[in-house]
Amino acid sequence: xxxxxxxxVSLGEKIKAKEVSVKEAxxxxxxxxxxxxxxxxxxxxxxxxxxxEQAEKVQQKIDAGELTGPLAGxxxxxxxxxxxxxxxxTCASHILDHFHPAFSSTAVEKLQAAGAVILGKTNxxxxxxxxxxxxxxxxxxxxxxNTEHVPGGSSGGSCAAVASGEAIYALGSDTxxxxxxxxxxxxxxxxxxxYGTVSRYGLVAYGSSLDQIGPIAKDVRDCATVxxxxxxxxxxxxxxxxxxxxxxxxxxxxxxxxxxxxIPEEYFGEGLDPxxxxxxxxxxxxxxxxxxxxxxxxxxxVEYAIPAYYIIACAEASSNLERFDGVKYGYxxxxxxxxxxxxxxxxxxxxxAEVKRRIILGSFVLSSGYYDAYYLKALRVKALIxxxxxxxxxxxxxxxxxxxxxxxxxxxxxxxxxxQMYLGDIYTISVNLCGLPGITVPCGMDSKGLPIGVQFxxxxxxxxxxxxxxxxxxxxxxxxxxxxxx
Numbered sequence: 091x092x093x094x095x096x097x098x099v100s101l102g103e104k105i106k107a108k109e110v111s112v113k114e115a116x117x118x119x120x121x122x123x124x125x126x127x128x129x130x131x132x133x134x135x136x137x138x139x140x141x142x143e144q145a146e147k148v149q150q151k152i153d154a155g156e157l158t159g160p161l162a163g164x165x166x167x168x169x170x171x172x173x174x175x176x177x178x179x180t181c182a183s184h185i186l187d188h189f190h191p192a193f194s195s196t197a198v199e200k201l202q203a204a205g206a207v208i209l210g211k212t213n214x215x216x217x218x219x220x221x222x223x224x225x226x227x228x229x230x231x232x233x234x235x236n237t238e239h240v241p242g243g244s245s246g247g248s249c250a251a252v253a254s255g256e257a258i259y260a261l262g263s264d265t266x267x268x269x270x271x272x273x274x275x276x277x278x279x280x281x282x283x284x285y286g287t288v289s290r291y292g293l294v295a296y297g298s299s300l301d302q303i304g305p306i307a308k309d310v311r312d313c314a315t316v317x318x319x320x321x322x323x324x325x326x327x328x329x330x331x332x333x334x335x336x337x338x339x340x341x342x343x344x345x346x347x348x349x350x351x352x353i354p355e356e357y358f359g360e361g362l363d364p365x366x367x368x369x370x371x372x373x374x375x376x377x378x379x380x381x382x383x384x385x386x387x388x389x390x391x392v393e394y395a396i397p398a399y400y401i402i403a404c405a406e407a408s409s410n411l412e413r414f415d416g417v418k419y420g421y422x423x424x425x426x427x428x429x430x431x432x433x434x435x436x437x438x439x440x441x442x443a444e445v446k447r448r449i450i451l452g453s454f455v456l457s458s459g460y461y462d463a464y465y466l467k468a469l470r471v472k473a474l475i476x477x478x479x480x481x482x483x484x485x486x487x488x489x490x491x492x493x494x495x496x497x498x499x500x501x502x503x504x505x506x507x508x509x510q511m512y513l514g515d516i517y518t519i520s521v522n523l524c525g526l527p528g529i530t531v532p533c534g535m536d537s538k539g540l541p542i543g544v545q546f547x548x549x550x551x552x553x554x555x556x557x558x559x560x561x562x563x564x565x566x567x568x569x570x571x572x573x574x575x576x
Contacts, residue, residue: 093118094255094575098164098312101258105152105163112152112163115258116145116207119165123209123256126574131231132251134170135178136210141165144207151205160315162205167257169248170211171218172303173292174198181294182226183216185440186420195292196327197261197303197320204319209257212247216442217411218265218296220244221511222504223272225444230501233275234572235540239498242272248306249276255575259307259316263293265300266399267493267518270530273306274493274543277532277570279560280306281313284550285525286331288317289324295410297403298329300522309569310531310561314338317553333551341554346562347381349555352486354389357517363496366542369534370492373544376566377490377559387485390478392520394471396512399519401455401468407445408452414440447508476524483549488559490546492517493530497540517545527553531560535570 093101093115104110120138127133145165151157168174171181173191180186194202202208215225223231223246231246233239234254241250245262249272252260262269264282273280281304288303295301305316318339323332353374358367378384416422416436423435441449455464482489494514504511521528526547533544544563548556 094122095571096258097308098259099160099315102160102162102164112145112149112207113142115163116141116165116209119209119255119257122254126254126256129232129237130234130250130254130256131229132212132247132254132256133167133210134180134182134213134228134247137177141207141209148205148207157205159204159319161201161319164206164258165209166201166206167209167212167248167251167260168198169214169245169260169262171214171263171294172198172261174208174211177211179211179294180227181217182214182228183441183445184227184421185414185437189420193292196289196324198292200320200322212251212260214247215244216445217294217407218244218263218268219407219444219448221267221271221514222499223247224501224505225442227442232501233498233540234574235277236538239500239540240275240504242275242494242498244268245280245306246272249273249278249280252276252278252306252308253572255572259305259312261303261320262306263301263303264522265297266403266515266522269304269306270493270518270528270543270545271515273530275498275541277541277572278306279309279313279529279531280304281317281529281553282521282527283317283321283553284527286329287321287333289322289327289330291324291326297406298410299406300403302522310529310557310564311339311342313529314342314557338553338557341557342561343558344562344565345380346377346559349377349382349488349559350486351377351382351384351488351490351559352387352482353384353490354392355386356389356392357491361495362492365536366492366494366496369542370490370544373533373563374490377563380562380566382559387482389482391471391475392516395475395520395523396516398468398471398475399515399523400451400512401464402472402523404448404452405456405465406452408449408456411445411449416440444508472523475520479520479524479526487552487555488546488548490544493543493545497536497538497542521547525550527556529556529560531564532570533563533567541570
């Protein structure tokens with residue numbers, strides 16, 4: 091039995107049936123990390139001794155009948171912008187050198203309460219700013235399917251870890267597609283839930299009105315199971331929402347019959363790679379054959395989503411990153427003259443180029459002379475985009491779309507042209523602007539052997555629709571296994 095190819099739910103069942111011990115599962119992942127991570131660079135920190143110690147404690151609780159959930163004993167990786175008490179948290183930035191938080195994020199606490207074994211913290215774009223995991227202070231992560239290519243971002247480390255078998259599942263965060271786009275590039279499944287469904291307490295903020303934690307796993311059932319575990323109202327998060335029902339796995343019926351699926355014409359025009367387009371439309375046909383009603387529709391204002399998103403996200407980032415000043419925690423420059431010089435030198439040396447670019451842009455659009463012309467206008471456009479989606483969801487249960495215009499680019503290609511990198515987010519950012527749920531499911535491979543993902547978008551609090559569509563589609567095809575796991 092190859093533990094690394096098991097889904098989280100399947101491994102949990104085998105641990106419960108005593109076919110596999112928690113220690114065996116943990117050792118299998120740690121062995122794969124030791125074997126592959128020098129090349130992939132999926133992790134920033136791995137703590138084998140701590141993970142094996144956790145494994146023993148979790149096994150004792152399982153044997154005593156204290157832990158009975160589906161994820162008990164299953165090893166997980168956590169994106170390095172979520173706090174884990176006592177462990178290093180860097181957000182892949184020099185400015186958070188040697189930062190060890192005094193508490194854990196709510197999502198991590200919920201996983202630990204369910205018996206998860208934390209393997210380590212995964213690599214990411216610095217402060218989640220990027221689409222390739224190349225802006226990390228700790229070097230880029232490589233795509234497990236072809237190490238000359240990027241894994242996507244900013245949750246590229248988490249997606250690469252799951253694809254390569256270094257972790258059974260992982261947590262990521264999604265501000266403008268940071269779970270869904272790298273899931274597509276790495277051939278795994280990732281869900282961004284409705285804004286407010288998962289607590290953001292203990293998640294280092296990038297864009298507070300856009301950020302949301304979500305699971306990355308091998309299939310839709312795993313994602314639904316993990317989401318059930320980490321979702322819930324949290325009084326420590328002012329944006330957390332009380333929902334009536336968190337039973338996401340109930341949506342996994344295996345049938346798409348009766349689902350109304352809309353395909354936006356604007357998403358299938360110029361700029362979409364022909365191989366990606368074919369795979370996405372083949373997925374639509376597969377759902378149609380299952381009894382789903384599939385039709386095209388017009389989704390206006392799509393062209394304004396990228397400028398609106400980057401104005402809002404950068405404005406919020408400039409405010410959120412103000413706290414990293416060399417005084418409270420993290421890195422401080424060694425030589426300085428006076429307080430203001432210390433601020434300037436610390437931030438200049440501590441932040442990378444992409445983070446500085448977004449702070450400057452955010453500070454500019456919030457400045458007194460430009461606030462109305464840029465930031466307020468972007469908020470109005472955001473409201474109009476939300477209205478367009480609301481109208482679409484009066485007719486459709488699910489919107490089917492690509493997750494990215496292309497498959498994973500080669501390392502270095504995107505960073506040389508930041509504007510082109512920003513344009514790559516065209517199919518994902520509207521979901522964050524509108525607070526909608528979205529899921530990416532693998533749907534094929536291109537001629538270079540790189541994965542393609544299809545994205546299902548639902549109305550607010552209707553994860554059941556996208557999970558139903560994703561799971562039904564998943565039943566129509568065989569999952570490709572990454573070469574590193576064979």
